[in-house]
Amino acid sequence: MQHQDAHQTLQKIDGLRASTRERLHSSWFPNILWGTLVLIGGPIADITGAWVALYWAVIAPLGGIATGLYYHRREERLGLRDNPWPWLAVAVALVVGAFIAGAFLPGDPQGTGPMLVAVAGVTAFGMLSHHRATIILGIVSIGVCITVALLNPPIPNVLMALVLGGGGVLIGLRERQRETNQRASR
Amino acid sequence: MTHPASQLDDIVHQRLRLGILAILVEAQEADFRFLREQLLVSEGNLSSHLRVLDEAGLVEIRKGFEGRRPRTWIRATDAGRASLDREVAALRELVARLDAANGGPPAS
Numbered sequence: 001m002q003h004q005d006a007h008q009t010l011q012k013i014d015g016l017r018a019s020t021r022e023r024l025h026s027s028w029f030p031n032i033l034w035g036t037l038v039l040i041g042g043p044i045a046d047i048t049g050a051w052v053a054l055y056w057a058v059i060a061p062l063g064g065i066a067t068g069l070y071y072h073r074r075e076e077r078l079g080l081r082d083n084p085w086p087w088l089a090v091a092v093a094l095v096v097g098a099f100i101a102g103a104f105l106p107g108d109p110q111g112t113g114p115m116l117v118a119v120a121g122v123t124a125f126g127m128l129s130h131h132r133a134t135i136i137l138g139i140v141s142i143g144v145c146i147t148v149a150l151l152n153p154p155i156p157n158v159l160m161a162l163v164l165g166g167g168g169v170l171i172g173l174r175e176r177q178r179e180t181n182q183r184a185s186r
Numbered sequence: 187m188t189h190p191a192s193q194l195d196d197i198v199h200q201r202l203r204l205g206i207l208a209i210l211v212e213a214q215e216a217d218f219r220f221l222r223e224q225l226l227v228s229e230g231n232l233s234s235h236l237r238v239l240d241e242a243g244l245v246e247i248r249k250g251f252e253g254r255r256p257r258t259w260i261r262a263t264d265a266g267r268a269s270l271d272r273e274v275a276a277l278r279e280l281v282a283r284l285d286a287a288n289g290g291p292p293a294s
Contacts, residue, residue, distance in 0.1 A: 004292045006281045009201065013208045013274060016224070020212040076252075079217030081259075 024082050025129035028175035029070045035168025037063055038118070042161025052157075053102055060095055086128055094121030112149040115160045119145060122164065133174075137167040194276050197242045198269045202227060202235050207270040210245060210262035218258040236260060244269055 037059055045052035075081045094117060101113035123138025125131075141164040148156045198204060205225050209216055222232050239245040244266035248259045262270070285291050 006277055006284060007292055009204065010274070010277050010281060012201075013204060013270075013277075016205055016208040017212050020209045020216075020224070024213055079220035079257075081214045081216070083214040 031172030
């Protein structure tokens, strides 16, 4: 095998794997949806306190169904299916973990416990999809949650939601733009 | 110690079959049309290479219907995933040796 051939073959394999991952894990919809829900949830948590649990109890299952439907329809249209179990496992762990953290951490007036669980979940989703921007958002958000817990600002949930939710929406919009450009160039 | 070129698998090493496996290892399964569009090959060509991989136990082919339209889904088996991993490892080793012998990667 020629030197150049071996290089080109490896590049072709890496390129095909990367483009398949990219098409499989398109995340503009869940990023915009969940980013918006987090942005709305922040002020609700700061204004109503524990009532935010009701907001998430109603919104989280609906958001989960919408996200599942989005991926199911996309996979059928594209002809490319992913193994759903790792994603479901992270989603269930995130929801259960956030509610447990909210219910059993009475010494957590800023509500950073559930938010820390949520950002850990976002980081896990980023790792599952090999999506660097989502992983970075998750790690930055973990830092913000810890800072909020230490400094105790007057509107802790709004601040955390601005970073996590705003970051999610921005990533989603960028992804959407990139997909639109790719479709136009095909 | 064996030369990395001797570790290349004749079934997997063919360029199109490498491409098929490279796509399939990233997903649970892909349909025939997706593979054809991604690899820019004819139906007949893709079918014949899929048959080779199927007979070697490296992929599984499942034919079904979507409404009235037939749809074929293909997935990599564990053996297929392992074969691609071995092939890529052998290629990387080969490239590293060639890079060392030639004083660096080839100009693209």
